[in-house]
Amino acid sequence: MSNAIIPLLLDSLASAALIFFAAVGLTLVFSVLRVLNVAHGTLYSIGGYVAASACLFIASRQLNPYLSFVALLFSAVFVAATLGPLIERSLIRWTYGKSEAVQILITFGLFLILEDLQRLIFGVQSFYEDAPMRLLGTTSIGGVVYLNYQILLIGLALLVVIGLRLLINHTRLGRLITAVVADREMAQSIGIDTNRIFILAFSLGVFLAALGGALATPTSGVAPGLGADIMVLAFAVAAIGGLGQIEGAAVASVIVGLARVLAIYWVPALDAVAPYAAMLVVLLIRPYGLFGSVTARRI
Amino acid sequence: MKLTNGLSALALVGLAASAPVAAQEKPASLGFGIFTFTSGPAAAYGMPGKNAADLMIEEINAKGGIEGVPVSATYVDEAQGAQGVIAEYRRLAGDAKNQVMIAALSSANCLALAPIAEQLEVPTVGWNCDTHQLLMDGKSKYVFRPNGNTVPEFIAYAIYLLERKPDVKTIAIINPDYAFGHDAAKIFTAALKALKPDVQVVAELFPKLGSPNYQTEISRLTTARPDVVFSNLWGADLENFVRQAAPRGLFTSSQVILALGETVLQRVPLPDGVIVGVLGDGWWMSPDAKANAETAKFAESYKARFGEYPVFPSIKMANTLIYVKAAYKAAMQKNGGKWPTRAELADAMKGSKVATLTGTTQTRADNDGLVDQIVGVTMKAPAQPFPVIGEMVRYKGDSLMPQAGQDPLAWISMLKPEFAKSLPKPGSYK
Incomplete structure (x- = not known):
């Protein structure tokens, strides 16, 4: 039992890191734009496809394999810079102020379009390129060999939490975002360009989703259908943490990761349902999630 | 009017009579x-x-x-x-x-x-x-x-394993979470227990079909320290599992059996000594092929x-x-x-x-097929840039099948070590 504690904790954190990247962008977009983007998971898988393609290109040209780390980051930047503003301006902005049902229908339509586009561009076969994972080697902890890449992911997830908090609290952009989140109309009336904030916030959400996909690719590859699977998990995390809460997403990712890992270690039959069972328990106790709160509805 | 109805009826009868003939024209x-x-x-x-x-x-x-x-x-x-x-x-x-x-x-x-x-x-x-x-x-x-079917396919692995590693004591299983995965686990375990009753199952995992990430499962398998890890994962699941398990040393800490391992030989660098097969006789490089x-x-x-x-x-x-x-x-x-x-x-x-x-x-009379089973281990071949199957055995299809109508698990439970000894040995199919 004691021998299993270190692997169990490490596995939970490694699992949580991957889930966190998918969930934090979703929750950020919701907090600023008040839109639940059902297509968020597809942006995650597009990030994965672009990163895998870039890494495969580097391998095929026999370039320095360490460039694949740069490729992972720039793939996410590329997806965010191209798709973020495009989707926000062409589609998402029409959903502002509309009912949740309309928002979900529109973003679900976007999900279907992006899934088909993805199939057209990348085909239906799985993509793999594990150079970043191989380059970092392994470490033995508690008698279990771990990929150093898994440990890197835990560190990166922590960096993203800290980075986002610094961005929100200590930069001009962060203060503008906070103002828009607090009161959109008031922010507009004092001269804040809310459209620009929406584009930036949505693109940041796309970046985080694409980064999650890109970082997951070296260990797990990318295949059609990945977006839908990760989306469901991201929703569970966002619900547990409280929609719109960055730290909430981080804590919820650890809870979901831990629930899944505990199930795999001791009750493997409950592996698939464990994250949703955790969600159910949290929502029964705190209906708005761990960090969420009831907000007064302005009329 | 009556004449018209009569003609119509005749025409219908004619059509009906000609239908079987028409169906048998090319x-x-x-x-x-x-x-x-x-x-x-x-x-x-x-x-x-x-x-x-x-x-x-x-x-x-x-x-x-x-x-x-x-x-x-x-x-x-x-x-x-x-x-x-x-x-x-x-x-x-x-x-x-x-x-x-x-x-x-x-x-x-x-x-x-x-x-x-x-x-x-x-x-x-x-x-x-x-x-x-x-x-x-x-x-x-x-x-x-x-x-x-799954019966001869997975009995074949149990027999091959015991020939190659007769002192096996503990096994772990990681199969996909649906009929194929659960059936395979039942058959493989039942065959092993019948042929070597002291074998223990120390972990049994059934991840969702299509799971991209197996890192936790790999940790669980490693901590269970089994002599043998058996898996019938397939498709991208198998590729993901191998890519994630190989660098984490699972293939060196346990004898791994990948029942559908041949499908990834050309795509993933599988180490030597992994027991693999083709769920039948369908290997393009077998001596018969x-x-x-x-x-x-x-x-x-x-x-x-x-x-x-x-x-x-x-x-x-x-x-x-x-x-x-x-x-x-x-x-x-x-x-x-x-x-x-x-x-x-x-x-x-x-x-x-x-x-x-x-x-x-x-x-057979019950429409089930009798096909030989080829099992072997991965090894490098100078002529190919990917691992191939060596130390092969080819079990006759009918030798691993219960009679039509017989309960397969009941039949497996009656298998004796002598039965396995009567079959061809690893390396005999050259």
Whole structure:
């Protein structure tokens, strides 16, 4: 039992890191734009496809394999810079102020379009390129060999939490975002360009989703259908943490990761349902999630 | 008015009388509904099947088709789920041009389609239906399986393992969470316990089909420290598992058995010594396959077209088409050269023995197939840039199958160590 504690904790954190990247962008977009983007998971898988393609290109040209780390980051930047503003301006902005049902229908339509586009561009076969994972080697902890890449992911997830908090609290952009989140109309009336904030916030959400996909690719590859699977998990995390809460997403990712890992270690039959069972328990106790709160509805 | 009605009635009678004759005239073309995964993680296994079908149908048509009738295929993607697959099956079966269905890849879809095949009376050949549950009632008239089933497939691994590692004490299992994975776990464990009762199962994991990440499962398997890890993961799941497990040392800390390991030999650098097989005899490099000029030609054409050699799902599909073609020939020989009805075609499949690219397939009275089982271990080969299968054994198909109608798990539980000793040894198939 004691021998299993270190692997169990490490596995939970490694699992949580991957889930966190998918969930934090979703929750950020919701907090600023008040839109639940059902297509968020597809942006995650597009990030994965672009990163895998870039890494495969580097391998095929026999370039320095360490460039694949740069490729992972720039793939996410590329997806965010191209798709973020495009989707926000062409589609998402029409959903502002509309009912949740309309928002979900529109973003679900976007999900279907992006899934088909993805199939057209990348085909239906799985993509793999594990150079970043191989380059970092392994470490033995508690008698279990771990990929150093898994440990890197835990560190990166922590960096993203800290980075986002610094961005929100200590930069001009962060203060503008906070103002828009607090009161959109008031922010507009004092001269804040809310459209620009929406584009930036949505693109940041796309970046985080694409980064999650890109970082997951070296260990797990990318295949059609990945977006839908990760989306469901991201929703569970966002619900547990409280929609719109960055730290909430981080804590919820650890809870979901831990629930899944505990199930795999001791009750493997409950592996698939464990994250949703955790969600159910949290929502029964705190209906708005761990960090969420009831907000007064302005009329 | 009466005369008109009378003429109409006569015409109807005439039409009805001529219908059976018309059904037995050679059609302008022959359609097959072919069911496989062409998208999603399972496409890594399903697409080689489709590729093989494309190639074989082209070859059949280049030689004049089946008994002079050109063949065309309509592919159905099984990734759409059982409801969609059933709807597509019904739609295709409604078209008389489609005389045969080659369905399906997924055991779950095979089980869902079997009663519909019987209801619609459409010969349905399971090109990759492995679950032993498919033909257990022995009453099928229209559903056939020219491959082995999960019983001989996974008993073969238990016997091979005990020959290679007789001191095995503990095993762990990681299989996909559906009928194929659970059946395989039951059969493999039952066979091991029958042949070596002191074997213990220390971990049994069933991750969701299509899971991309196995890191936690790998940690769990490592901490359980089993002598043997058995898996029948397949498609992209298997590739992901191998890519994640190899650098974490699972292949060195335990003897790993990958029941469908041959499918990833050309894609993933599997270390030496992993027990792998082909769920049947469908390896393009087996001694029997190498001795067959037709197989060598097929393998080279496949490599030229698709960039890699055919994996065993490709061979299974090619063999299934050979089986269907042989059934047409047999049915027409039996009915005096007329084009066969669906019923005549099904009748011709029953009890048939057909030479395939890699051996023979014999259809029993219960429509189940008898196919040899090849098992071996991975090893490097100087002539190939990827690992190949060495230390092979080829078990006779009928030696690992219970009699028709016999409960497979009850039959397995009665196996004795002497039974395993009477079978060929690893390395004997050269």
